[in-house]
Amino acid sequence: MSEREFDYIIVGAGSAGCVLADRLSADGRYRVLxxxxxxRDRYPWIHIPIGYGKTMFHKGVNWGYWTDPDPGIADRSMxxxxxKVLGGSSSINGLIYIRGQHEDFDDWARLGNPGWSWQDVLPYFRRSERQQRGADAYHGSEGGLAVSDVPERNELCEAFIAAGQEIGIPRNDDFNGxxxxxxxxxxxxxxNGRRCSAAVAFLRPAMKRSNVQVETGALCERVLLEDGRAVGVRYRQDxxxxxARARGEVVLAAGAINTPQILELSGIGDPGLLGEHGIRVNQALPGVGRNLQDHLQARVILRCTRPITTNDDLKSLPRKMRIGLRYVLRRRGPLAVGINQAGGFARSRPDVERPDIQFHFGTLSSDTPGSAVxxxxxxxxxxxxLRPTSTGTVHLRSTDPAEHPSIQPNYLATEEDRRVAxxxxxxxxxxxxxxxxxxxVAGEYSPGxxxxxxxEAALLDFVRRDATTIFHPVGTCRMGSDREAVVDARLRVHGITGLRVADCSIMPRLVSGNTNAAAIMIGEKAADMIREDARQNQTGQTAAA
Structure with a gap:
């Protein structure tokens, strides 16, 4: 093979892409780009758990998207x-490990995606996990992804958990059981008090192998197509x-925003939209960029009666020095954990079949997530x-791959979503x-x-004017077999050979919880399917010869 020819090209070194790089290169047979x-993930605050606040607006490691004005949230842009760094959003997220409800994946399978039921995906969750508590029927202990308990109990978190029990929500010590x-x-x-991103867990081991090449600062311009087959990619660097050419497959793992953008730039998408931008249609798939779903959070902010919050830690120089020393010397204290340490899952009304809302409890407060306390x-x-019924879109603004796409979440578009909010x-x-x-509780700061x-009208108005994303966009290249589907159940792009999607964009429906664990599972399962198909192709070629 030439220097620019590989067996597999993975676009995006986020949660799923890092897993793919590790699994596809592990036996040394395949050359992976x-x-x-x-x-690279060298910014120090990436690796300090509370550094989430430092990366939230950091242009060097963050795409920093803005949505279009959305009528559902008072015409705000969000x-x-x-x-935008090795590890993707797993390098800047809130570190919470939640898989979703078993029924989420059974629903995926019922929607025409065999192989994606809870029993089908559980082995992949277990495979990736290095569970602090050890292995059991639900957890694994041999994977690369560290999953750990909060090391120290917090007075406010304990009160929150007790309060939940007082109003009838049971205590749960394993949301993934x-x-x-x-x-x-x-x-x-x-x-050990440091973030375990997908880059740390999976990509670092892969990068030690001679058959893996990682290129940073490499913006994918489009997939190269010849006679209905993906044969490589064109990317912009320096x-x-x-x-770069692919002998095997190109795998898009660029996420729910970038993956549909790359497909449309490659002439794969809605013919009408592509025509507006003068892009030749290589495969008509009207579902590209549609079915966007996200979790919208409404934040109730309380004033505390005592100076025991993270606000107080960060506003006092002596306390900042103390927590800094604790972290440096012992890897303990507020710097060693995420911002939201406790939470829960509950039913918005007694007649709801299963939990439909999630709580995040944080021992700090600010006007917007990630801003000054x-x-x-x-x-x-x-x-x-947890499972919004409103859907939005992600589409090109222009043929320039560096220009951010148009994002329309379409929040609160349905009566059900407004009621649950x-x-x-x-x-x-x-x-x-x-x-x-x-x-x-000294008083309620917001909504007040x-x-x-x-x-009800005032509560809904508060949500429209104050609610924010909880950073879980999915669904824009959804899996299925109907006209709106973009990939099949083996994540192959319909109508194009040698091209797959493996990231949160393939989700038919949003999982009931944080999305990073599910993204890693998708990478694990995709790697298995890619290797299985490669073996079958090789067997078929041998038989034909």
């Missing part, structure tokens, strides 16, 4: 951070265009609808009004006492 538009419902501490992707002692209880705020208020929480629980 990994393209990442961002830099900031959408996405990782037999049942997700309940309140408790999250497990985090942390190892101001010039470079072509408030001057007062504060904490935050946010709630999001309002009920979620009400349930949050019930929880913080429980006896266990009351000693810590003027927004009454019995005023």
């Amino acid at each position: 990994v393209l990442e538009a961002g830099p 900031y959408w951070p996405r990782g 037999a049942d997700q419902e309940g309140v408790g501490y999250f497990q985090l992707t942390i190892r 101001g010039r265009s470079v072509e 408030h001057e007062f002692p504060g904490f935050t209880l946010s709630t999001c609808q 309002v009920d979620g705020v009400r349930l949050s208020r019930r929880l913080v009004a429980a006896p266990a929480m009351q000693p810590y 006492p003027e927004v009454r629980d019995d005023d």
